[in-house]
Amino acid sequence: MNSFSIPALILALLPMTGCAADTPPEERTAPSLIATPVVQETPGTPDPGPIPEDSAMTEVRSAAQPEVLLPVPARKEQAERVGPNGAKPAEEFAPAAFDHSTWNALLQAHVSNDGMVNYGAFGKDARFAAYLKNLSAQKPATWPAAEQIAFWVNVYNAFTIQLMLDHPGVKSIKDIDGPWKKKFFSIGGEQMDLDHVEHAILREKLGDERIHFAIVCASFSCPQLWNKAYTAEGLDKQLDDAARRFINDPLRNKLGAAPELSEIFNWFKGDFTKKGTLVAYINKYAKTPLPADARIKHLVYDWKLNGTR
Numbered sequence: 680m681n682s683f684s685i686p687a688l689i690l691a692l693l694p695m696t697g698c699a700a701d702t703p704p705e706e707r708t709a710p711s712l713i714a715t716p717v718v719q720e721t722p723g724t725p726d727p728g729p730i731p732e733d734s735a736m737t738e739v740r741s742a743a744q745p746e747v748l749l750p751v752p753a754r755k756e757q758a759e760r761v762g763p764n765g766a767k768p769a770e771e772f773a774p775a776a777f778d779h780s781t782w783n784a785l786l787q788a789h790v791s792n793d794g795m796v797n798y799g800a801f802g803k804d805a806r807f808a809a810y811l812k813n814l815s816a817q818k819p820a821t822w823p824a825a826e827q828i829a830f831w832v833n834v835y836n837a838f839t840i841q842l843m844l845d846h847p848g849v850k851s852i853k854d855i856d857g858p859w860k861k862k863f864f865s866i867g868g869e870q871m872d873l874d875h876v877e878h879a880i881l882r883e884k885l886g887d888e889r890i891h892f893a894i895v896c897a898s899f900s901c902p903q904l905w906n907k908a909y910t911a912e913g914l915d916k917q918l919d920d921a922a923r924r925f926i927n928d929p930l931r932n933k934l935g936a937a938p939e940l941s942e943i944f945n946w947f948k949g950d951f952t953k954k955g956t957l958v959a960y961i962n963k964y965a966k967t968p969l970p971a972d973a974r975i976k977h978l979v980y981d982w983k984l985n986g987t988r
Contacts, residue, residue: 776826777817779908781810782833786906794895794903796986802844811837811864818867825911828885828918832909835876835894838864842873843897843984851982852897859896888950889918891943892925900931900941900981919964926964933978934967942980 785807789800801807814837819830842858843849852858859874873896881890895904902925909917925941926932933939944957951960957975962968969975 776911777819777822777830779829779833779910781806781813782837783908785810786904786908790904790906790986792906794905794985796840796897796904798840798843798984798986799988801840807837807840811841814838815865816867820867823911824885825914828881828887828890829909829911829914831876831880831885832890832893834866835873835881836904838871838876839873839895839897847988850984852984853982882947882950887918888947888953889922891947891950892921893918895985897985898980898982899985900978901985902931903928904985923964926961927966931978934961934965934969936970936973937976938969938973939976939978942977944975945977 785801785804789797789804791797814830814834817830819827822830839852842855842861842863843852845863846855849855855861859877860872862870862872864871877890877894881887881894892902893905893909895901902921905921905924927934931941938961940961944951944961948957951957958969958971958973
């Protein structure tokens, strides 16, 4: 009977794994004895067992963080959304700008360069109803201020046109019973009236006095309805231009040594004088400046319809 030494027996039983004596040490590898993933255990935590490769949950481990399990789709989405150094893209922090291009096209089609409105054409244009529906679906309370101002100015003007369409035959908005208190539309599920948009939102919350030159209450003495949509991009210039158009419009303001201004400067004088006098405010935009000691009178407001049926 042949006898074997114990070391020789062990060597005979080991499979050939590339660990020959002539193999450099740095190239030698140990045989793979692991058939399933190894799960690191925390003392006191039961062993969850091996995780199948096709599991809906994939392990995400960090040496410095506790074990976290994320669904595979969530990990994929997270990888796509996270930028360099883990930074989130800018669009994740701010909503995309609301698209007023349909409104712009409607204004270009149905409002003249001098602000006269073709109400009948608005009523026949299917794009108008679609735009109003889109406005109603929005919830703008958390948008940036410029986005909100542009949105609410366009809301006011668009729904004022709809109000006049809802009352065919009237020659003035004042022929409608309580037109500014009438809750005839909604925004983001909240019932609205024009007064709320003008006073509670545009004047009190957002606080830019130039909105008085942008919102139009379907009347001749109102500012002309601009035949372009207000947008967040370039809003400051748009509102300045609106102020300049209105103040220098000889049908709505008479400048000079004996000025006669729109009643708007009387009704909302406090909005225009928060940082100085009314004369100083007018002179920011007037082509013909008012004297510092000007005695201002106000023109009778003409409420007739600012367009045709």
